[in-house]
Amino acid sequence: MNTAIKKTPALLKREYWEHRGAFRRTPLVVGALFLAGILIFWITAMATSVHIKGIEYTLKQGIQKMAELPPEILSAIWNGVLTNISLLFLMVLFIVVFFYLLGALYDDRKDGSILFWKSLPVSDTHTVLSKMLTAISVAPAFFVVIAAATQLLVLMLISLIFLLYSGSPVASIWQPVSLAGNWVLLLTGAAIQVLWALPIYGWLLLVSAWARRRPFLQAVFIPIVVAFGWYWYNVLTALRFTSGEVFSAIFTRLGHAMLPYAQGALSFNGHLLSQDPLAVAGQLIHELANPTIYYGLAFAIVNTALAIWIRRYRNTT
């Protein structure tokens, strides 16, 4: 067991080497797009005008007026910007991990390199667990760090633009915004996302281990067929037309896994978006009391165990 633990960093590094593009380049591109988006917004705003409460201002007037807005509105605006940035990163993270796991135990069977990996003293259990660990730690780590940096850079870039128009970035941006609070929310969100997504991740690993071809279609269509099957079984045997349990189980998890704090970020507080990222993070922590999460974890464990078992037999596609 001890030697197995010593080998773990090497196994995680291998996953990183293979998926550098997905784990590192993807979030960098997302971050760059945000910064580019702000520049584009700036350029278009220079040419047109800004509306605040129905009154038309030039960009310069708008930026200067902004300091006069009530602090709770300013904090809602900037926290909203940051929260939505992190939310988008976590959504892309889920998609990246989705495809990473689908290929994790399939690609090396397809190209035959599995025989090289199996010629080394690493157990199948250890290999499969290292892939799951990559999905829930290595990939999120890259996304979280780059998302946090993007939030900082976005604020800095906007501050620069404010300075160009004689605005006051400290009063209009840095005092009302809670960057640290948003970082806490980002980290909490990434952790809760993993908990919600684990049954999906386990399922993807299982399909990846067993599919002889087209793992994506199998991963997507089998759950849909099962959900329809359940519905029609109930219709035909009990004349019950409301049995969408399987669908709702799937969509609950998908929703939470893709947008872990969409409800928190978008819930209206009077007419404002939630101002306080720590409050949103607090709501997320409350989700831990939801037993659904733990049924999902049990499902994830069973699926991962099956994936390990299949991995011992399948060396080809």
Add this chain to the structure above:
Amino acid sequence: MNTIISARNLSKKYGSFKALDNIDLDIAPGRIIGLIGPNGAGKTTLLKALLGLTNYDGSLSVLGLNPFSERHKLMQDISFIADVAVLPKWIRVDEILDFVQSVHPRFSRGEAEKHIRRTKIKLRHKISELSKGMVAQLHLALVMAIDAKLLVLDEPTLGLDILFRKEFYDNLLNDYFDHQRTILVTTHQVEEVEHILTDLLFIRSGRIVLDASMDEIVENYFEVMVRPDSLEQARRLEPLTERTLFNKHIMLFRHQDKAALEQLGEIRRPGVADLFVALLKEEEQ
């Protein structure tokens, strides 16, 4: 331990097809064994069973371990090359060295780099940038840097040109084989390996047809270039096969008095391929 591989009633079925049919086998350390058989004879299945890549019926012990349930332990003492194309395409040479070094206690990185320096491979190369021959060189360099007790080669030179193939086996023999290690090799290019083999294992339809050392074969099988005037006399000794090459009759005999055969013509050691064909034909009759 005087056997490195020991199998009793080893069988493997795929549906109703018996890929391995009650094989009994003992392999001693320090040998170079050629596993020879036609396509579909069960060679790859046998190797897979030995390497822990498939389950099986019967009992099988490799280096004292059950290969299927203890594969990861077994792989500390076994290396194998299954096919030239199996190194992952996305990895860089220095990364694969890092990885093997981290997971394999018997891997010597210095040794591997020494072998690599003799080739055109650069450490920053990705596997996908290497030619087929270079991938095989790299794989051999990795394998030769592992201090293993058993090396299994399944068609290691498939698809390589003749220069690479020759170099591959020369390196293996000169730099790796030390008479303690055991090498088990399968290939269709028997002529290229037969001079390095110490033992032959013929397999057909999941059964072992011949399990003999080269010394035993030299003592028991003779190929005679029969002189034209001795043809009738030679045929009466019931050769396993007879073929004609440039008007010369070449016959393969088993268990014959060597002195008597020398009367018929020039005696040679039979080629492995010819011997294999002869034994298969005999079995069919």
